[in-house]
Amino acid sequence: MQDTKERIVSLADQLIKTRGYNAFSYKDISDPLEIKNAAIHYHFPTKTDLGVAVIEVELQHFIASTGRLVTQPEDKQLKFLFETFSKKHKEGLVCLMGSLSPDYETLPEPLQEKITDLSAAILKWTGACLEKGREKGLFRFEGDAYDRALLVISNLLASLLLSRVMGNKVFGRITNQLLRDLGAGK
């Protein structure tokens, strides 16, 4: 039954994105799944192992999803990025970067490395997407494309965080303005 293992990772993913890494415990997983905490330790000896697994799944998912989009025009690709965040927003989640970066200093090294890997992958992809899209005239913006990617990802990340604090309208306000600025339709 590989099922339990996947369910553990999936729930841990949700917990990290709702409560944060330091604020969830094995009990938050074992209770709803109706297993014992030792069952989690069987699949993931330490909490670090579990955290690493969560990020790895997300990164693999990101690589697979973006891979499926390579033939599409860049404005459609960017739309995918926004929809990814929109989905999280609707579920009341923040992204892994937004959840883990504030606690970065308290995280075990393997987790730090993984979150850096994930962020680097997302930024690199976004930078390339913006660059090519601008060349094709799909986007309009000034300056280096990687710098622009930093701004876009910053805004998406923070839109999820600020939505929690300032209410759900914030997400739409930020993303709409962002797309307008880039000249990327609606």
Added chain:
Amino acid sequence: MQDTKERIVSLADQLIKTRGYNAFSYKDISDPLEIKNAAIHYHFPTKTDLGVAVIEVELQHFIASTGRLVTQPEDKQLKFLFETFSKKHKEGLVCLMGSLSPDYETLPEPLQEKITDLSAAILKWTGACLEKGREKGLFRFEGDAYDRALLVISNLLASLLLSRVMGNKVFGRITNQLLRDLGAGK
């Protein structure tokens, strides 16, 4: 000795901005200050009380600082905002919004309210600053000023978070591009 109380708040502030609210304990304060944990409970019966005090101090400080700037032109005022974040960046800290918003759901209600108050104050001030600055021709941007404030604050907030994960250069890249976009000199 009101001194101890202030030192507790100051250290708690630092701890929240480095490790996050859920990742620090009274021991992280009592050890360096060479007091007992019960001494902290004397001044702040619960951790919630301490957290609330930290945010209140920050909000008061923000109100006082911005109050001192009312006579200055808006580009100088905005520069102050950027310098506030730059100072945090140099000290390896994130802002309270960035630190507390991911854990928002796990925070006790009084803390949630306070962080919302603080965020609202910062966003309102930034929105007004941008609005007036644009009228005077000091800034150039499209759309609603409050929406623009959301974008600016998002970027500043996230620049501190991403700096941790992706290295310190990120902060400068984001803030430089942001100021260029607003047409607000260097």
Added chain:
DNA sequence: TTGCATACTTACTTACAAGTAAGTAATTTT
């Protein structure tokens, strides 16, 4: 000089998190 408030310390309690050692039931391999 007695009394009371301030600012603590000493010495606990309760709860819960992370992790482990040893055992077991069910399946798979040989």
Added chain:
DNA sequence: AAAATTACTTACTTGTAAGTAAGTATGCAA
């Protein structure tokens, strides 16, 4: 059919976090 592997459970241990009750030293106030 026996042996090993998988996927757990039972029952712990250790550590630490938050909080509290009772006591104490110091200064000031009546």
